[in-house]
Amino acid sequence: MSDSLRKYRLSLISSLIAFLLFQLSSPNLVAQARPDAKNLLKQMTIEEKVAQLSQLPGFPIPEFIQQVGNPEAVIRHFGAGSVLWVSDPKQINRIQHIAVDESRLHIPILFGLDVIHGYHTIFPAPIAMASSWDPKLVESAQTVAAREARAAGIAWTFAPMLDIARDARWGRMVEGAGEDPYLGSAIARAQVLGFQGTQPGALDRVLACAKHFAGYGAADGGRDYDSSYIPEEQMWNTYLVPFKAAADAGVGSFMSAYMDLNDVPASGNRWLLHDVLRDTWKYNGFVVSDANAVHSLITHGYAFTAGVNMDMASGTYLKYLIAEVKQGHIAMKQIDDMVLPILEAKIKLGLFEHPYVDEARIPQVLNAPEHQELARTAVQRSVVLLRNEQNALPLSKSQIKSIAVIGPLADAEADLLDMWGAMTKPGPTVSILQGIKNKVGDSVQVEFAHGPNIRRDIPSFFENIPFVPVKEQPKQSPEDAKKAFDDAVDLAKRSDIAIVVLGEIALMSGEAASRSSLKLSGGQEELLEAVAATGKPVVLVLVNGRPLDISWAAEHVPAILETWYSGSQAGNGIADILFGDANPAGHLPVSWPHNSAELPLYYNHTLTQAPEDAPGFTSRYWDALSTPLYPFGYGLSYTTFSYDNLKVSQSEAKVGSTLDVAVDVANTGNRAGDAVVQLYIHQRAGSASRPVRQLKGFQRLTLQPGSKQTIHFKLGPDELQFWSPALKKWVVEPEAFDIWAGDNSQAKLHTEFRLTQ
Numbered sequence: 001m002s003d004s005l006r007k008y009r010l011s012l013i014s015s016l017i018a019f020l021l022f023q024l025s026s027p028n029l030v031a032q033a034r035p036d037a038k039n040l041l042k043q044m045t046i047e048e049k050v051a052q053l054s055q056l057p058g059f060p061i062p063e064f065i066q067q068v069g070n071p072e073a074v075i076r077h078f079g080a081g082s083v084l085w086v087s088d089p090k091q092i093n094r095i096q097h098i099a100v101d102e103s104r105l106h107i108p109i110l111f112g113l114d115v116i117h118g119y120h121t122i123f124p125a126p127i128a129m130a131s132s133w134d135p136k137l138v139e140s141a142q143t144v145a146a147r148e149a150r151a152a153g154i155a156w157t158f159a160p161m162l163d164i165a166r167d168a169r170w171g172r173m174v175e176g177a178g179e180d181p182y183l184g185s186a187i188a189r190a191q192v193l194g195f196q197g198t199q200p201g202a203l204d205r206v207l208a209c210a211k212h213f214a215g216y217g218a219a220d221g222g223r224d225y226d227s228s229y230i231p232e233e234q235m236w237n238t239y240l241v242p243f244k245a246a247a248d249a250g251v252g253s254f255m256s257a258y259m260d261l262n263d264v265p266a267s268g269n270r271w272l273l274h275d276v277l278r279d280t281w282k283y284n285g286f287v288v289s290d291a292n293a294v295h296s297l298i299t300h301g302y303a304f305t306a307g308v309n310m311d312m313a314s315g316t317y318l319k320y321l322i323a324e325v326k327q328g329h330i331a332m333k334q335i336d337d338m339v340l341p342i343l344e345a346k347i348k349l350g351l352f353e354h355p356y357v358d359e360a361r362i363p364q365v366l367n368a369p370e371h372q373e374l375a376r377t378a379v380q381r382s383v384v385l386l387r388n389e390q391n392a393l394p395l396s397k398s399q400i401k402s403i404a405v406i407g408p409l410a411d412a413e414a415d416l417l418d419m420w421g422a423m424t425k426p427g428p429t430v431s432i433l434q435g436i437k438n439k440v441g442d443s444v445q446v447e448f449a450h451g452p453n454i455r456r457d458i459p460s461f462f463e464n465i466p467f468v469p470v471k472e473q474p475k476q477s478p479e480d481a482k483k484a485f486d487d488a489v490d491l492a493k494r495s496d497i498a499i500v501v502l503g504e505i506a507l508m509s510g511e512a513a514s515r516s517s518l519k520l521s522g523g524q525e526e527l528l529e530a531v532a533a534t535g536k537p538v539v540l541v542l543v544n545g546r547p548l549d550i551s552w553a554a555e556h557v558p559a560i561l562e563t564w565y566s567g568s569q570a571g572n573g574i575a576d577i578l579f580g581d582a583n584p585a586g587h588l589p590v591s592w593p594h595n596s597a598e599l600p601l602y603y604n605h606t607l608t609q610a611p612e613d614a615p616g617f618t619s620r621y622w623d624a625l626s627t628p629l630y631p632f633g634y635g636l637s638y639t640t641f642s643y644d645n646l647k648v649s650q651s652e653a654k655v656g657s658t659l660d661v662a663v664d665v666a667n668t669g670n671r672a673g674d675a676v677v678q679l680y681i682h683q684r685a686g687s688a689s690r691p692v693r694q695l696k697g698f699q700r701l702t703l704q705p706g707s708k709q710t711i712h713f714k715l716g717p718d719e720l721q722f723w724s725p726a727l728k729k730w731v732v733e734p735e736a737f738d739i740w741a742g743d744n745s746q747a748k749l750h751t752e753f754r755l756t757q
Ligand code: BGC
Pocket: 114, 158, 211, 290, 291, 511
């Protein structure tokens, strides 16, 4: 035996011993080698294939068990594509062992959970993260969310939600990036990158899921699950845009939506799932239905042929699909095409080599202090200062002796996480009251009064669902409510200043949480007015998932801070803003209506022949405004900025050219702050009416007092094209264009250019 052969054998033997020792010391952590998806598919029976097309519920749903039996028995016999809603790592390991050790082909399960804005460290809700106009921050936050979730055994998240939302009555506005396709796309890309990274098989990343495909946010009347009617032109130009961005960023999966789109169920909609997603975009990941959505399609097999790979939790595929194939109604080739991307995703994620959770490592990952630091930064960067008369904010610790912290959300914790944040495994949450106390220390007296409880009055079945972690505030007698009200006003009277925290408990927004009115409910408006009537300075801090009707406050309360649901570090981050340790620069990702009568409301509507400010007949209400209280893109700072010298590189250019747009931004105040520079365009004429304005560029940057910077944007075919309903295709047209730059969608600084043939 040659020397090299001996060495080779020796090293082989020692590797084998090391491997066996490792296996003995941590039997949970070793699995199989990475297979080839196509070979694996060849070995599978029809039952095993359909099991891969199924996501099984992780807790006993009686209807599911009736249809297909106990999920664990299914796993033992055939395996499973995925299991949903199990977050306990011990359970994950136990169930994974059934799949890997006991099922014939040992294919690991892909555990999926809604890790929407954090797993243990909860970041601000998606609408808040979008308010930061900071894709890098969004990417970093989802990187942390992925790291924590994966360490705990979750390899697939049902995020990002990319539904454009133009109607604040729709409760799920909180889960997305707002009303705009351009901002929505930037945030979509950042989230996909944060969740998935760029390294296939990295063990600190998860598979992302672009949902809910598509048009879910346009539900009739803002009623969740109700039909959406969206013309094809709007689909291409608005609703599909963030989904395309996610697909281009390599998102590993899509989720089909619940509702009917133009009278065809989205989860059985061949145009969406086949013509757009597969044929036009050449998407090769897999599609999961929304929960139970396949079952809701009365005609079984319909969704399957339309293009849903995986049935979420309804058991319909398991019940019907095997027979459909055996009877020749569905070709095996079709089944294979549906299974393959699921196997490929599992392989890419490294699940075959690493199917189990290393339970000992979890605390170390979840408790990393830098995660909490990032969450605090995220709060500072996402809150939006809506009003600040006479520089009411920031507050000065040295000039205030006593603070009244008032309101039904001032001491809230779980509510600050919103429904999804509370549903994973959140760590401790800093309430706003606690954050203020932490900030001022003992030098200032901080007292709290809750005021009357607020409730949604949900049906009791909802409150008893074990996995709905957010709760109602208890019912109160009128006497108790009156006493709580009076106590709060008394506290304001004897304090130097009142910080009033109002809005929505978590149950009031999110899924199945549509509202007809945006009013501050449960007597909160009256409480605010009574506190303001004491004459003490008042700061209104809003905690909510959608714009609310704050018309009164917008005229009478000097300082208003929109904080959305801002997560684990809510209190600390908000106190940083209140006391000037951070300068707010969040900007609204939605138009803020005066009240719900204005809805749907969005800035990028097309021209009307009779705009609101025209003389004579106008297209709008005669008894109410139709303009927003605060426009899309709006947000104040503790400093001021000026915008000048808007210049376009060419005043005339050929279709297909890319122009450079430059604008000077200067910090004209006396403290450092972030400007969010926004670029809007309007195409004056063409084959279709074009929106009065469209966001086509933005940049958030820090400027020291007195400093100035020139910001550049590109306007090329990607920004100038649109899908023309007249021509039924994407076009860039030889027309005149307006450009505006500034700090919201009503910016005045203007220039223009023309494209020629
Ligand atoms: C929601 C989805 C979610 C799924 C799984 C559904 O009810 O619409 O957004 O991902 O449940 O929890």
